Amino acid sequence: xxxSKVLVxxxxxxxxxxxxxxxxxxxxxxxxxxRPELGLQIEKLQRLLSFKKQGAHLVEASxxxxxxxxxxxxKVDVVISAIxxxxxxxxxxxxxxxxxxxxxEAGNVKRFLPSEFGLDPARMGHALExxxxxxxxxxxxxxxxxxxxxxxxxxxxxxxxxxxxxxxxQMGSFVPPRDKVHLFGxxxxxxxxxxxxxxxxxxxxxxxxxxxLNKTLYLRPQENILSQGELIGIWEKLIGKELxxxxxxxxxxxxxxxxxxxxxxxxxxxxxxIFYEGCLTNFxxxxxxEEASKLYPEVNYTRMDEYLKIYx
Numbered sequence: 001x002x003x004s005k006v007l008v009x010x011x012x013x014x015x016x017x018x019x020x021x022x023x024x025x026x027x028x029x030x031x032x033x034x035r036p037e038l039g040l041q042i043e044k045l046q047r048l049l050s051f052k053k054q055g056a057h058l059v060e061a062s063x064x065x066x067x068x069x070x071x072x073x074x075k076v077d078v079v080i081s082a083i084x085x086x087x088x089x090x091x092x093x094x095x096x097x098x099x100x101x102x103x104x105e106a107g108n109v110k111r112f113l114p115s116e117f118g119l120d121p122a123r124m125g126h127a128l129e130x131x132x133x134x135x136x137x138x139x140x141x142x143x144x145x146x147x148x149x150x151x152x153x154x155x156x157x158x159x160x161x162x163x164x165x166x167x168x169x170q171m172g173s174f175v176p177p178r179d180k181v182h183l184f185g186x187x188x189x190x191x192x193x194x195x196x197x198x199x200x201x202x203x204x205x206x207x208x209x210x211x212x213l214n215k216t217l218y219l220r221p222q223e224n225i226l227s228q229g230e231l232i233g234i235w236e237k238l239i240g241k242e243l244x245x246x247x248x249x250x251x252x253x254x255x256x257x258x259x260x261x262x263x264x265x266x267x268x269x270x271x272x273x274i275f276y277e278g279c280l281t282n283f284x285x286x287x288x289x290e291e292a293s294k295l296y297p298e299v300n301y302t303r304m305d306e307y308l309k310i311y312x
Contacts, residue, residue: 004077004110004208005029007059009099010092011051012044015117015160016082018200020051023080026204031076034058063095069102078207079103081115093137097144104148111207112150114141117199119270119279120156120216130262131269153206154216156289157199158192158280161307165193168235169228169275171268176235176311181243184253184275187229191280192220195302202292202299211290218285221293221301228275234305238312250276 006023010016011032023030032051038044052058059075061068073079081099083092096114103109121135121142145152159165168176169184169191202219206212226234236242248256253272257265273279285291293301 003028005031005075006204006207007031007033007072007076007079009033009079009081010083010115011056012047013082013084014162015196015199017047017051018196019080019082019203020056021054022197022200022204024051024054024056026201028204028207029076030056031059031072032056033072034060035062036060037062037064063098066098066102066105069099070106073102073106074108077109078111078113079109080113080203080207082117083115093134093141096141100141100144100148100150103150110151111213112145112152113155113203113207114138114145114152116154117157117160117203119158119273120154120218122216123279123283124273128257128269128272131266133266134270151213153212153214155199155203155206155219156216157194157202157219159194159274160199161193161195161302161304164191165231165304165307166311168232169271171271176308177243178239178241179244180246181232182246182248183228183232184248184271185250186247187232187245187275188227189275189278189281190225190227191274191278193224193226193231193304193307194219194221195307198299198301202296205292205296205299209295211295216289217292217295218289219292220281220285223303224301225281226304231304235308235311238305238308 006028008016008020011020020030020032034048048058059072061072081096083095093115103112116138121138124135127135166176167174168181170177170182199219206217257269
């Protein structure tokens with residue numbers, strides 16, 4: 001069997017553009033949805049055209065045109081959705097229900113990877129309001145996929161380094177502080193940080209792998225399982241300076257959270273589960289899951305000391 005043909009939905013976005021790149025690099029015939037609603041978004045258009053120069057096929061389709069989605073899906077074996085699930089950008093997870101309908105009608109897809117790439121929503125039924133909407137929406141998509149008997153792989157990529165490592169997990173900034181830093185609780189609960197390019201590499205690795213069929217792939221490379229305190233320690237070593245530390249209690253965090261606007265509450269509410277509960281690492285991966293770095297040890301993933309060097 002040859003390599004699967006891949007369709008990426010949301011290919012111009014933060015993680016989508018990396019998935020397109022990884023798909024091409026790993027030798028897959030790659031198609032990217034070009035939505036007519038693009039209008040005057042010149043940067044997205046230019047990104048699509050750059051994909052075309054690299055060998056990708058652009059296929060016009062719209063969520064408001066069911067037939068166009070079905071026709072696009074019939075060209076490929078695997079569909080990967082990377083549409084935004086971040087409220088501070090645009091939360092479009094529910095649109096994937098239309099994609100599920102189109103995949104079901106097309107009848108040819110051997111694997112669907114919906115837009116997840118974060119915390120495992122199946123483990124977040126207890127999540128705080130209003131942040132739980134992210135997980136509820138993703139679970140609604142999962143339910144539709146499984147009821148339609150569509151073969152799937154779910155990707156739990158934990159924390160994108162661009163959001164959580166470069167900032168040392170500070171709220172309100174994506175660059176690391178050089179004087180003062182806030183820690184959640186005692187800063188000792190473990191999280192998992194991933195370079196976004198590695199997320200894309202692991203994602204494409206999984207699409208033809210029978211071991212990940214109808215399972216969740218957890219991205220937990222051993223050397224990137226770090227506490228916030230350890231991450232800060234890496235940065236301090238790089239800049240040769242100890243930062244002044246302030247520790248935020250759970251009660252103080254929740255009080256601050258209530259004063260934020262809705263979109264910020266949704267995203268920052270997840271910090272509570274990550275850093276006060278340790279929700280990324282407080283469980284063993286069961287029979288319904290696999291761990292990416294064990295399946296694909298050939299991937300030389302970026303360690304966080306290397307990742308943070310660019311910020312020095």
